[in-house]
Amino acid sequence: MTLHNDIERVLISEQEITAGIDRVAREVTQAYSGQDFTVVSVLKGSCVFAADLIRRIPIPLELAFLAASSYGDGTVSGNLEINFFPTGNEIEGRRLLLVDDILDTGRTLHRVRAELLARGAMDVRTCVFLDKPSRRTAALEADFRCFEVEDLFVVGYGLDYAGRYRNLPYVGALKSEIFAKSKASG
Ligand code: PRP
Numbered sequence: 574m575t576l577h578n579d580i581e582r583v584l585i586s587e588q589e590i591t592a593g594i595d596r597v598a599r600e601v602t603q604a605y606s607g608q609d610f611t612v613v614s615v616l617k618g619s620c621v622f623a624a625d626l627i628r629r630i631p632i633p634l635e636l637a638f639l640a641a642s643s644y645g646d647g648t649v650s651g652n653l654e655i656n657f658f659p660t661g662n663e664i665e666g667r668r669l670l671l672v673d674d675i676l677d678t679g680r681t682l683h684r685v686r687a688e689l690l691a692r693g694a695m696d697v698r699t700c701v702f703l704d705k706p707s708r709r710t711a712a713l714e715a716d717f718r719c720f721e722v723e724d725l726f727v728v729g730y731g732l733d734y735a736g737r738y739r740n741l742p743y744v745g746a747l748k749s750e751i752f753a754k755s756k757a758s759g
Pocket of ligand 1: 615616617676681682
């Protein structure tokens with residue numbers, strides 16, 4: 574048995590992911606051409622996307638990380654805890670590109686963006702792998718995005734369910750019995 578057995582259907586294939594990231598990497602390259610900027614990967618989910626994205630951007634950039642996680646293992650965004658790894662001089666006066674795996678309610682990026690601006694960042698833009706606009710509650714739209722998805726719980730390519738499935742190379746929908754099994758045992 575592998576992780577693939579738990580997937581009901583593939584929503585975004587590896588080939589589609591490659592094409593989507595190629596397109597967004599060109600947009601980011603054009604937007605920041607001739608300007609210093611730092612890609613800030615929002616852990617944990619964005620590490621896969623950020624690693625693929627930066628290797629397709631052929632202009633100088635720096636890389637930083639921060640952790641933003643909602644409490645609990647469930648599928649509903651809870652309270653947010655933010656830990657910043659970029660130090661003061663990696664934020665102040667810098668152009669930052671926040672990279673995340675999914676823009677859902679928008680609360681995470683809205684709060685992180687506000688915090689980075691409060692700490693002196695010159696400009697903070699956002700780049701997301703997936704966008705679920707139907708779930709938005711915060712006033713934030715991504716400056717760059719690869720794919721729009723319907724309101725469905727998705728895993729793979731960095732996205733997890735209860736900490737697992739991040740290493741799937743595609744985006745898929747989980748079989749409903751996986752949720753049921755986890756509820757029964759949890
Ligand atoms: C996920 C995702 C985003 C956030 C989006 O993070 O990586 O950061 O939720 O949700 P929002 O738009 O409703 O705020 P999660 O807290 O699951 O942490 P993870 O990246 O470590 O999986």
